[in-house]
Amino acid sequence: MALLLVTPVTNKTSVMNPSPNLLSPGNHALVLIDFEGQMGFATKSISLSELRTNTAIIAGASKIFNVPTIVTTVAEQSFSGPVFPEIEEFYPQATSGYIDRTSMNTWEDAAAYKAITGTGKKKLVLAGLWTGVCIVGPALSALSEGYEVYVITDACGDVSIEAHERAVTRMVQAGAIPITSVQYLLELQRDWARQETYAAVTGLMKKYGGAYGIGIQYAHTMLHH
DSSP states (O other): OOOSSOOOOOOOSOOOOOOTTSOOTTSEEEEEEOOBHHHHHTOOSSOHHHHHHHHHHHHHHHHHTTOOEEEEEESIIIIIOSBOHHHHHHSOHHHHOOEEESOSSGGGSHHHHHHHHTTOOSEEEEEEEOIIIIIHHHHHHHHHTTOEEEEEEEEEEOSSHHHHHHHHHHHHHHTOEEEOHHHHHHHHHOOTTOHHHHHHHHHHHHHHOHHHHHHHHHHHHHHTO
8 A cells, every 4th residue: 555644746857647547536427326224224245334434435535526426316205215324424415415216227317317417527436226226227328328437346235245246247348347445535546645635535544444544543643753
């Protein structure tokens, strides 16, 4: 893992161009799909505690880096219930305006489709429940319309490991790119010398980053003595 405590370099003689395949704060939109109680109850491919932690990391990351983020739910009032607290923490319903649907495929909902395509971003990052239904649908649909699709696989879940893994395989075979929650955050930060987001990113990881977050806390405490 890259060093956490660095001094900004000011005498660079050249700047290397990063790959256009990398995600950056300005080149994509994040779509958070059906992170709701009823969907979480039946999720067995990942523990609910780990799923909630990973959800907090990606929601927090998108908030820190001002990534266009769409939160959509399915039958919130009549069946699926409220979103995870980790979504509410960073994107409160009162100010974010969740898009509630009846369709399992977000791409087939007119309001959601308009919100997603209206961001103008050709890279879309998806996460949510369940992988084999509510993520596969928009992933394959967006790919067919020429979008680049990334799926945060450890912020997705399904009713079984088999269902989750087959869904991921299906999306990858169609051209989707699998990534993880911490990978998403660090790909946006990219350089620890970016001081404008350094404190927020390391703070997010101290709270939700598990062993990595403890390592950050340790490094900050011990090296600042």
